[in-house]
Amino acid sequence: MLKIHGQWSRMCDRISRRNFLRIGALGLGGFTLSELFRIEAVTSPGRSHKAVIMIFLPGGPSHQDMFDLKMDAPAEIRGEFKPIKTNVPGIQICEHLPKLAAIMDKLVIIRSMVGAEDNHYAFQCLTGRHMKGQPPGGWPALGSVLSKVQGPLNNAVPPFVGLSPKMGHVPWSDAGTPGFLGVAHAPFTPNKGAGQGDMILNGVTLDRLSDRKRLLSSFDRFRRDIDTNGLMEGLDAFNQQAFGVLTSSKLLDALDISKEEPKVRDRYGKGDPKNRDDGGPKLMEHFLIARRLVEAGARCVTLAFSRWDHHGDNFGALRQDLPLLDQGVSALVEDLHQRGLAQDVSVVVWGEFGRTPVINKDAGRDHWPRVSCAVLACGGMKTGQVIGATDRLGGEAVERPVQFGEVFATLYHNLGIDVSKVTVPDLAGRPQYLVDHGYQPLRELV
Numbered sequence: 001m002l003k004i005h006g007q008w009s010r011m012c013d014r015i016s017r018r019n020f021l022r023i024g025a026l027g028l029g030g031f032t033l034s035e036l037f038r039i040e041a042v043t044s045p046g047r048s049h050k051a052v053i054m055i056f057l058p059g060g061p062s063h064q065d066m067f068d069l070k071m072d073a074p075a076e077i078r079g080e081f082k083p084i085k086t087n088v089p090g091i092q093i094c095e096h097l098p099k100l101a102a103i104m105d106k107l108v109i110i111r112s113m114v115g116a117e118d119n120h121y122a123f124q125c126l127t128g129r130h131m132k133g134q135p136p137g138g139w140p141a142l143g144s145v146l147s148k149v150q151g152p153l154n155n156a157v158p159p160f161v162g163l164s165p166k167m168g169h170v171p172w173s174d175a176g177t178p179g180f181l182g183v184a185h186a187p188f189t190p191n192k193g194a195g196q197g198d199m200i201l202n203g204v205t206l207d208r209l210s211d212r213k214r215l216l217s218s219f220d221r222f223r224r225d226i227d228t229n230g231l232m233e234g235l236d237a238f239n240q241q242a243f244g245v246l247t248s249s250k251l252l253d254a255l256d257i258s259k260e261e262p263k264v265r266d267r268y269g270k271g272d273p274k275n276r277d278d279g280g281p282k283l284m285e286h287f288l289i290a291r292r293l294v295e296a297g298a299r300c301v302t303l304a305f306s307r308w309d310h311h312g313d314n315f316g317a318l319r320q321d322l323p324l325l326d327q328g329v330s331a332l333v334e335d336l337h338q339r340g341l342a343q344d345v346s347v348v349v350w351g352e353f354g355r356t357p358v359i360n361k362d363a364g365r366d367h368w369p370r371v372s373c374a375v376l377a378c379g380g381m382k383t384g385q386v387i388g389a390t391d392r393l394g395g396e397a398v399e400r401p402v403q404f405g406e407v408f409a410t411l412y413h414n415l416g417i418d419v420s421k422v423t424v425p426d427l428a429g430r431p432q433y434l435v436d437h438g439y440q441p442l443r444e445l446v
Contacts, residue, residue: 049297049344050299050344050346050414050416051299051300051345052143052146052299052301052345053301053302053332053347054143054301054347055304055347055349056164056172056350057304057308058120058172058173058280058306058307058351059120059172059280059309059352060120060308060354061350061351061354061355062079062308062355063354063371063373063390064079064355064394065094065314065318065355066094067109067375069082069094070392070393073392073394077358077359077393080315084097086100086101086102087101087102087104088384091109091385094322096323096326099330099331100329102330104384106337106377106383106384107333107375108376108383108384108445109374109387110373110386110387111389112371112397112399112401113350113372113374114370114371114397114402114403115404115405116352116370116372117130117352117353117369118353119352120169121174122176122304126141127140128404128405128435129405130436136427137179137182138179139179139180140178140179140181141160141176141300142408142411142412143160143176143300143301144179144186144187145424146300147181147184147299148424150415150417153298153299154296156297157251158187158188158251159298159299160176160185160299160300161187161188161189161302162175162187162191162302163175163191163283163286164302165273165281165304167281168275168277172280172304172307175189181424190255255293257285260292265288267334268285268288268327268328269284269327271284271285277307278307279307280304280307282305282306282321286305287331288331288335290303291339294341305325306321306324306325310364311366313363314364314365329347329375332347333347336377336378342378342380343379343380344380345378346379346411346415347379348375348407349374350372350374350375351372352372353367353372355367355368357393371395376407379414381410381445381446387400388400388401388402402442403439405435405436405439406439408434408435409434409442410442410445412435417434419433419434419435419439419440420433420438
């Protein structure tokens, strides 16, 4: 927890002089605020506030028990759940997702995701890339790309926020890494702070903080004058965001759901912060916080919900988790529509791969990277449809296979970024396109 005590005058966001600023568990990872918020001077292709909320389901959700039920398959494949109608004629989903069924006109289901890797990492869902064959420094996450290409919308709110909590299986809690773009574009992670108690800047008032900012600026100007390599470029904006976070309540307000109306909080529901086995807390509050963050100015928010690696008791676990996912995602999508954000904020829900068609001896399903599913919403997309299809057993994509890179190209398109033109420099200064293999936005959605 960071506290700055002192004599406070009222600021533009009406903080009382008797209050103090608190920034708790901000996940600095050993870096200063300035290091975390360094922003390079780049020209943004668009300053409109468009954003992405990415919901990762760690462990690999069972596609054929959620959005692609196979009622004509043998019992050892079909499973225990029944399909129900949605509000779009001809589209059915699992009986344990009634709230999503009621807003199917606001959703897109992809039943034919292909190209997944067989490992328990969030990497592919966060970057759209394979882990093998990465350039030096590694591929950046979508949020890091947005931080680099578009920068912050508001200096008091980081462009990339990662809500994924700590888990026993660390790769599941990956909120996204900046790769070759550098730590300046890493996600701001409020759930992964060191937790070492309060850090108090004794005697540092806002006036003194302002003085230190001016002194730092003076040193920076001197260093920039003698800098022949351009390393100081963008440092002013970098420090501006760090001080913006320290002297504004905007980020803290977004993270504080007690400021939300009780009926809205109730609509999202309350979760369970406990990890199960190697990970997967059920934090319903994160769906609401994600909406509050993009509304405050974040360009990308990532979160991880529950644990979906059900090698045993698949149906018992899904009976507990599907209603929660149903409530959280439906509340988020409806909230975005009601608050006028549906055209600008894209939502994607997916996991690292699917599950085997055949139910194993422990009533579970094992890893199946050959096909999986995804749910998209909002972002100005053409919703109320299903893309792709699998075979009778749910094991192979037989219509319109969709690559991860195509979904990313669609998300970038929704953000106003042309993936055929925009590039980011790698560590060697070479321009790198934002998606692999010339992937383009899904024609069905744009």
